[in-house]
Amino acid sequence: MATIGSTVIDFLGNVMLGPEPGAQGGEVLTLAEARERFDRSRALYDWMLVAEHTVVGYIIAGMQRSPIRIRGSGYAERDEAEWLWNVRPNPNQSHSEFVARLVDRMYFAPQRCALVVPHRGCLWLADGWTEEKTPGRPTRYVNVSVEGSTEVVRRTLTADEVFVFRVPETSRWRSLMAAMGGAYAEMARSAADAFGDKNAERWLLEMDVSLSGTQTQQDKINAYLKDAVGPFVKGSDAALPLYKGMQLKRAEADYSGGESTLDVVQIRQEAFQIVANCMRIPVSFLEGNVNNFETVFESFLAFCIDPVAKAVEDEIAAKSLTQGAWSAGASARVDTSHVRHVDLFAVADKVEKLVGSSIDTPNEIRTFTGQERVDAPGMDEYQMTKNHETATGGDLHANPASADAADGER
Numbered sequence: 001m002a003t004i005g006s007t008v009i010d011f012l013g014n015v016m017l018g019p020e021p022g023a024q025g026g027e028v029l030t031l032a033e034a035r036e037r038f039d040r041s042r043a044l045y046d047w048m049l050v051a052e053h054t055v056v057g058y059i060i061a062g063m064q065r066s067p068i069r070i071r072g073s074g075y076a077e078r079d080e081a082e083w084l085w086n087v088r089p090n091p092n093q094s095h096s097e098f099v100a101r102l103v104d105r106m107y108f109a110p111q112r113c114a115l116v117v118p119h120r121g122c123l124w125l126a127d128g129w130t131e132e133k134t135p136g137r138p139t140r141y142v143n144v145s146v147e148g149s150t151e152v153v154r155r156t157l158t159a160d161e162v163f164v165f166r167v168p169e170t171s172r173w174r175s176l177m178a179a180m181g182g183a184y185a186e187m188a189r190s191a192a193d194a195f196g197d198k199n200a201e202r203w204l205l206e207m208d209v210s211l212s213g214t215q216t217q218q219d220k221i222n223a224y225l226k227d228a229v230g231p232f233v234k235g236s237d238a239a240l241p242l243y244k245g246m247q248l249k250r251a252e253a254d255y256s257g258g259e260s261t262l263d264v265v266q267i268r269q270e271a272f273q274i275v276a277n278c279m280r281i282p283v284s285f286l287e288g289n290v291n292n293f294e295t296v297f298e299s300f301l302a303f304c305i306d307p308v309a310k311a312v313e314d315e316i317a318a319k320s321l322t323q324g325a326w327s328a329g330a331s332a333r334v335d336t337s338h339v340r341h342v343d344l345f346a347v348a349d350k351v352e353k354l355v356g357s358s359i360d361t362p363n364e365i366r367t368f369t370g371q372e373r374v375d376a377p378g379m380d381e382y383q384m385t386k387n388h389e390t391a392t393g394g395d396l397h398a399n400p401a402s403a404d405a406a407d408g409e410r
């Protein structure tokens with residue numbers, strides 16, 4: 001079977017790519033033939049890349065709307081940390097740009113991770129580095145490049161000095177396609193061939209000549225087909241001289257092969273389905289289907305956004321909190337409750353229940369709905385409506401002393 005690595009010759013006859021040293025035989029391919037075979041073999045893989053970039057785009061959008069909350073005692077630099085992670089990580093990037101590049105590198109960087117370097121009161125996203133791993137010892141990061149230069153961070157860093165964000169099983173779909181690639185690529189090629197065969201224009205040239213003849217006559221016929229007939233059937237404005245005994249007519253199309261265009265669409269859908277399953281996102285997100293959106297969106301949050309958020313918050317907590325601070329209740333959390341767009345009028349009843357049952361304070365609810373916190377008495381206090389009682393029927397807001405006095409009077 002011929003491969004692109006055999007011999008590729010351009011339209012002038014020059015050898016563009018020859019066989020590897022020591023290779024035996026091999027079919028000679030023109031540059032056009034090599035490109036055609038290469039394009040067909042990449043067709044399905046390209047659909048996979050489109051699907052994966054679409055999924056990561058959704059994840060980036062979700063993470064950009066998810067602030068990082070630093071909570072608990074023992075975290076002395078909480079305000080500064082929240083400022084860096086949520087507002088201005090460094091002088092050259094906003095929060096949205098920083099998060100977009102961070103998530104993008106978690107999926108598409110050669111190392112399949114994002115390296116964030118705290119340096120001089122800023123958070124810098126590294127674009128290149130060398131890992132030096134020693135069993136049982138912290139990983140060392142050498143030649144860390146920031147914004148294309150290794151001069152920003154000149155020293156070697158260890159694993160406890162940087163944030164390393166990884167998404168487990170990032171390349172699962174790539175491994176799956178590597179195993180299934182042969183069958184799917186062949187199916188894609190067959191569908192593309194069927195589509196081309198069905199829609200290609202074919203012409204019949206009838207000539208009142210016999211198959212026999214001198215070599216000179218045959219050369220003249222071949223030259224006529226190449227120089228006159230070929231440009232005529234391919235061009236939009238062309239004239240074809242027909243000599244005595246010649247007739248050119250279009251061949252009838254054969255539609256017996258089925259709906260080959262539908263086959264191509266189904267292959268694209270199959271590619272999207274595989275990526276959606278491997279990256280744990282509802283396939284309707286990739287196809288633009290908004291039916292049953294509430295259920296689909298909840299699945300997207302639970303199985304696509306939350307794992308990325310968990311990886312980010314775990315790494316921040318592990319590298320920012322001491323054991324004592326963690327034991328005292330300090331934590332770092334990616335708040336994904338802001339991913340969903342909030343309509344105040346749609347959630348008014350639910351907000352009243354959250355505040356009235358002391359789940360959230362009024363200011364906590366205002367943060368969720370995108371409103372500014374209010375510095376007023378009671379806005380940071382937990383409240384409960386009068387109709388909430390204990391299981392024994394007592395009023396949760398009753399004053400015990402007053403209740404005892406009432407009992408004495410009775």
